[in-house]
Amino acid sequence: MAVNIPVSSNPRIVIIGAGFGGIELAKSLADENVQVVLVDKNNYHTFQPLLYQVATAGLEPDSIAYPVREIFREQKNFIFRMAEVIELKPATNCVGTSIGDIPYDYLVVATGANTNFFGMKDVEKNALCMKCLSDAVELRNRILENFEQAVLTTSLEERDRLMTFVVIGGGPTGVELAGALGELKQVVLPHDHPELDFKKMQIHLIDMEDRLLKAMSPASSHSAEEFLGRHDVNVWLSARVLSCDGLKVCLSNGKTIPTQNVIWAAGVAGAIIPGLGQGSYAGSRIKTDATNKVEGYSNIFAVGDVACVVTEKTPRGYPMVAPVAMQQGQLLAQNLKAILAKNPDQKLFSYRNLGVMATVGRHHAVAELFFGNFQGFFAWFMWAGLHLMSLVGFRNKMVAMVNWIWSYFRYDSGLRLIIRLQHKNIS
Amino acid sequence: MAVNIPVSSNPRIVIIGAGFGGIELAKSLADENVQVVLVDKNNYHTFQPLLYQVATAGLEPDSIAYPVREIFREQKNFIFRMAEVIELKPATNCVGTSIGDIPYDYLVVATGANTNFFGMKDVEKNALCMKCLSDAVELRNRILENFEQAVLTTSLEERDRLMTFVVIGGGPTGVELAGALGELKQVVLPHDHPELDFKKMQIHLIDMEDRLLKAMSPASSHSAEEFLGRHDVNVWLSARVLSCDGLKVCLSNGKTIPTQNVIWAAGVAGAIIPGLGQGSYAGSRIKTDATNKVEGYSNIFAVGDVACVVTEKTPRGYPMVAPVAMQQGQLLAQNLKAILAKNPDQKLFSYRNLGVMATVGRHHAVAELFFGNFQGFFAWFMWAGLHLMSLVGFRNKMVAMVNWIWSYFRYDSGLRLIIRLQHKNIS
Numbered sequence: 132m133a134v135n136i137p138v139s140s141n142p143r144i145v146i147i148g149a150g151f152g153g154i155e156l157a158k159s160l161a162d163e164n165v166q167v168v169l170v171d172k173n174n175y176h177t178f179q180p181l182l183y184q185v186a187t188a189g190l191e192p193d194s195i196a197y198p199v200r201e202i203f204r205e206q207k208n209f210i211f212r213m214a215e216v217i218e219l220k221p222a223t224n225c226v227g228t229s230i231g232d233i234p235y236d237y238l239v240v241a242t243g244a245n246t247n248f249f250g251m252k253d254v255e256k257n258a259l260c261m262k263c264l265s266d267a268v269e270l271r272n273r274i275l276e277n278f279e280q281a282v283l284t285t286s287l288e289e290r291d292r293l294m295t296f297v298v299i300g301g302g303p304t305g306v307e308l309a310g311a312l313g314e315l316k317q318v319v320l321p322h323d324h325p326e327l328d329f330k331k332m333q334i335h336l337i338d339m340e341d342r343l344l345k346a347m348s349p350a351s352s353h354s355a356e357e358f359l360g361r362h363d364v365n366v367w368l369s370a371r372v373l374s375c376d377g378l379k380v381c382l383s384n385g386k387t388i389p390t391q392n393v394i395w396a397a398g399v400a401g402a403i404i405p406g407l408g409q410g411s412y413a414g415s416r417i418k419t420d421a422t423n424k425v426e427g428y429s430n431i432f433a434v435g436d437v438a439c440v441v442t443e444k445t446p447r448g449y450p451m452v453a454p455v456a457m458q459q460g461q462l463l464a465q466n467l468k469a470i471l472a473k474n475p476d477q478k479l480f481s482y483r484n485l486g487v488m489a490t491v492g493r494h495h496a497v498a499e500l501f502f503g504n505f506q507g508f509f510a511w512f513m514w515a516g517l518h519l520m521s522l523v524g525f526r527n528k529m530v531a532m533v534n535w536i537w538s539y540f541r542y543d544s545g546l547r548l549i550i551r552l553q554h555k556n557i558s
Numbered sequence: 559m560a561v562n563i564p565v566s567s568n569p570r571i572v573i574i575g576a577g578f579g580g581i582e583l584a585k586s587l588a589d590e591n592v593q594v595v596l597v598d599k600n601n602y603h604t605f606q607p608l609l610y611q612v613a614t615a616g617l618e619p620d621s622i623a624y625p626v627r628e629i630f631r632e633q634k635n636f637i638f639r640m641a642e643v644i645e646l647k648p649a650t651n652c653v654g655t656s657i658g659d660i661p662y663d664y665l666v667v668a669t670g671a672n673t674n675f676f677g678m679k680d681v682e683k684n685a686l687c688m689k690c691l692s693d694a695v696e697l698r699n700r701i702l703e704n705f706e707q708a709v710l711t712t713s714l715e716e717r718d719r720l721m722t723f724v725v726i727g728g729g730p731t732g733v734e735l736a737g738a739l740g741e742l743k744q745v746v747l748p749h750d751h752p753e754l755d756f757k758k759m760q761i762h763l764i765d766m767e768d769r770l771l772k773a774m775s776p777a778s779s780h781s782a783e784e785f786l787g788r789h790d791v792n793v794w795l796s797a798r799v800l801s802c803d804g805l806k807v808c809l810s811n812g813k814t815i816p817t818q819n820v821i822w823a824a825g826v827a828g829a830i831i832p833g834l835g836q837g838s839y840a841g842s843r844i845k846t847d848a849t850n851k852v853e854g855y856s857n858i859f860a861v862g863d864v865a866c867v868v869t870e871k872t873p874r875g876y877p878m879v880a881p882v883a884m885q886q887g888q889l890l891a892q893n894l895k896a897i898l899a900k901n902p903d904q905k906l907f908s909y910r911n912l913g914v915m916a917t918v919g920r921h922h923a924v925a926e927l928f929f930g931n932f933q934g935f936f937a938w939f940m941w942a943g944l945h946l947m948s949l950v951g952f953r954n955k956m957v958a959m960v961n962w963i964w965s966y967f968r969y970d971s972g973l974r975l976i977i978r979l980q981h982k983n984i985s
Contacts, residue, residue: 135712137753174702175975191957193618198974200750210753213706213976230710275601279640283562283657323627326564326637529960530618547625548602549640 134231136210139166142471145226145235147216147404149176149199151453152435153241155460161206163468168235170228172215174199177264178522180453181531183304185267187274187311188319188547192264194530195522216242219406221428227406237430237467240404240417241460244436244451247400247415254299257377258395261304270394272549274315277392279549282326288389294332295390297380299372300397301338302346303489306355308394309336310492313362318493323547334364335388339371339397344497346450347487351497354506358491372397399451401437413439416448421479423463432467434459440480449482458483490514561658563637566593569898572653572662574643574831576603576626578880579862580668582887588633590895595662597655599642601626604691605949607880608958610731613688613697614738615746615974621957622949623691643669646833648855654833664857664894667831667844668887671863671878674827674842681726684804685822688731697821699976701742704819706976709753715816721759722817724807726799727824728765729773730916733782735821736763737919740789745920750974761791762815766798766824771924773877774914778924781933785918799824826878828864840866843875848906850890859894861886867907876909885909917941 141164146153149171157167175196184190203209218227225234246260259270277293284290298309312334321329336343336359342352343359343366356366370384379389400415411418411426416439418426423438425431435456439448449455459480466477486500488510496511498504505513515535522528568591573580576598584594602623611617630636645654652661673687686697704720711717725736743759763770763786769779770786770793783793797811806816827842838845838853843866845853850865852858862883866875876882886907893904913927915937923938925931932940942962949955 135710173976174706191618191620193620193975196975198750201974204749212710213703276640279601283639285562322631323625530957533956533960547628548620548623549600 132231133225134212134214134228134233136168136212136233141166141208142236143168143234144237144239144467145170145233146239146241147171147226148241148243148402148435148437149173150179150241150243150435150456152243152438152456152460153239154199154202155457156239156241156434156464157203157209158206159461159464160467161208163208163471165208165467165471166210167206167208168210168212168233169199169203170212170214170216170226170233171199172213172229173264174211174213175264176202178518178527179262180518181522182261182264182267183308183311185264186261186270186308187315188271189311190531190534192268194527194534196264197527216404219404219431221407221431224430235430237470238432239463240425240431240433240437241435241456242402242404242437243456244399245402246395247398248395249398251372251375254372254375254393254395257375258299258393260395261308262399271547273392274312275547275549278320278324278327282324290327291331291333292378292389292391294327294329295335295388296333296392296394297335297337297388297390298394298396299337299380300395301336301340301343301366301368302396303344303487305336305338305394305396306343306359306489306491308396309334309364310359310362310490310495313359313364314493316363319547332363333388333390335367335390336364337367337370337372337382339369341369343368344489347489347497347499348504350504351489351499351506354497355489355491358495362492399436401439401451403437407431413441413448421481422466422477423459423480432463434463444481452487454485455482488514488517559658560652561639561641561655561660563595563639563660568593568635569663570595570661571664571666571894572597572660573666573668574598574653575668575670575829575862575864576600577606577668577670577862577883579670579865579883579887580666581626581629582884583666583668583861583891584630584636585633586888586891587894588635590635590898592635592894592898593637594633594635595637595639595660596626596630597639597641597643597653597660598626599640599656600691601638601640602691603629605945605954606689607945608949609688609691609694610735610738612691612694613735614701614742615698616738617958617961619691619695621954621961624954643831646831646858648834648858651857662857664897665859666890667852667858667860667864668862668883669829669831669864670883671826672829673822674825675822676825678799678802681799681802681820681822684802685726685820687822688735689826698974700819701739702974702976705747705751705754709751717754718758718760719805719816719818721754721756722762722815723760723819723821724762724764724815724817725821725823726764726807727822728763728767728770728793728795729823730771730914732763732765732821732823733770733786733916733918735823736761736791737786737789737917737922740786740791741920743790746974759790760815760817762794762817763791764794764797764799764809766796768796770795771916774916774924774926775931777931778916778926778933781924782916782918785922789919826863828866828878830864834858840868840875848908849893849904850886850907859890861890871908879914881912882909915941915944 143166145168178195181195214228214230225232248255281293370382373381417433436451488498490496496514498510570593572595605622608622641655641657652659675682708720739761797809800808844860863878915925917923923941925937
């Protein structure tokens, strides 16, 4: 059965996913004679770069999420449907979703990425991840509940397990999370729990590479490692996880860490949807040409993390980061306009890399920008400004700023809330 | 098995409940040679008067909740335990909780109130309530999901049921909620859902009395009824609910309203805990004397909504409102100090009623204060100021102010998020 969508004489462009790529594309089509149908399982856009702040009680969930309908309230040719996409049906030019089929003239897959456990079932079962808002809220609940449990237990072993956090993956997410945990240990949680000895709180950051932030320069890696060290984070390099049973983590370097808190930030895979031909997939991503057109189809495109733009210069595609997704969304809008105007020339995508940034902790970041490399407070200041500017919506900016100013002066955000919906309420 | 709590040579005062009464009492005991043990099933205090704002996407959940440990971080004689209290065991002077037994020298029950369905099973099954933070978040999710569903359905009957809201109970909560729903209809939701005809969105407020806000003056009731009328709220007086099956509500006045959204704000009952002697309970509350000492015990007290202070002047106790709880908490602290000082004279509680307020809608409230009665914007302004002042914590005040200023100018709060933890994550 087909989803109820107003009929339009204009061609319909269906976009799957309200991430950075999908939002940019839909915005860039605002003035065209098309019907833009955006489908997402959530009714909000998540500002993923700040998930770790929610997980460590630095920002409230609502200030990094923004309602999709709010973003497009002025856009007349825009239609939103909240649904999970189950299958692509290119033969009939429609998308199979949890609410029925949605026919399209042009389809753009912008589903982003999921956590990739590389088939490690025990990790998948026992580790928390950091990919969506409910992951972050769950991690926040877990951290806080553990300390409530730690004051109760009389078993020193259990208390140590509860107070030990192992972050797997030394990319930006893992580094940012470990740094934030270090601050919770040093400046926030001891005030909450005078009964506990916080020398016992351990934070471990594990990476298989020989340095953190491998995507950045050795200087940045060094700065991050040095800062984390000063903030009580134990960094284990050239080490991989062998097993994780919920009570301990075993590493390839022979070390075993007793812990009930393993956070997996070690890998992502494109959030592919079945239904395309074999040749259209490249591993866990969808293979496209330099115009983001999916291999083997004339009216299906993919942008962002899920898209693997295979060219001679990029045999394995572009890095799975927000700026790539946004630039691809913008360019695809232009190419779609050309197609609709029967104009044959298509622009080829190439990534304008404005730089990479990672915040390592309170007022310390590493940044490698087109105009130079920076470490420390100035880098953090740029990071904060950039992210505040990018946070969708004025209200969210204000709320985030209030929280940051507050924690700047108080070393404390007052968001340490364990909020769960009651089972009865989960539909 | 006993809960792990540091031993102290000082007498232990166990307080059940981190509501207005329990918090006030614990604060007032800050400088005494006692061990204050506060027990609550949540790790945060909820500012209940603003729950309806969370339910209608006016404030984020985090800005009306505040971590208990944060409130007391400077108080040396304070200990918090997160636990559900299951049973009182006065014979052995201890409290049975989900984490074990907690012995006490003095016990104060400050458990507040629960929703009272007066035994109507079908209402309990099919209605939402408004008593705790997860209720409010669930109601927010339900409202938003209904409109996502309404754009999908092709059945006009179903669409009407989804867009019809029935609030049962014409007290402050019901009035505030109905008013806020009226504003969502008039100024917020139509921008989100241009596909829907909002003339079809119905809001009904039902009360068994012959006027709303029975606790206030007829003038205030009239002002509220008149304002709600202007904001598309249908007020049904002298009517009670006969049945509620999830698809329709049947009223005693013969009217049947097709709806999938029934919000029950028609009654509360003391959140009593079993274990005391028969004579200690007065209906759904705990019977105390004018010093808040529980009938039949020398070291057990009750304050706030759960306490029924039976005197000649108050045969049925005091109204179940926050100011009563706070004043009782403050007075009980003094009386406990006297008892600990072997000082026999106990002060008797009498309620200083500074007035009642209810906000009916955007910039319109009714207030009856010791210095006069007010309606309209000025009353709303006082209401907003008072609640901002009372919101625990500077950060929360700032965030709430940002939201209110924002929605004042934008008629929109940007908090229309459907956020659910995934089932897997619900422990």
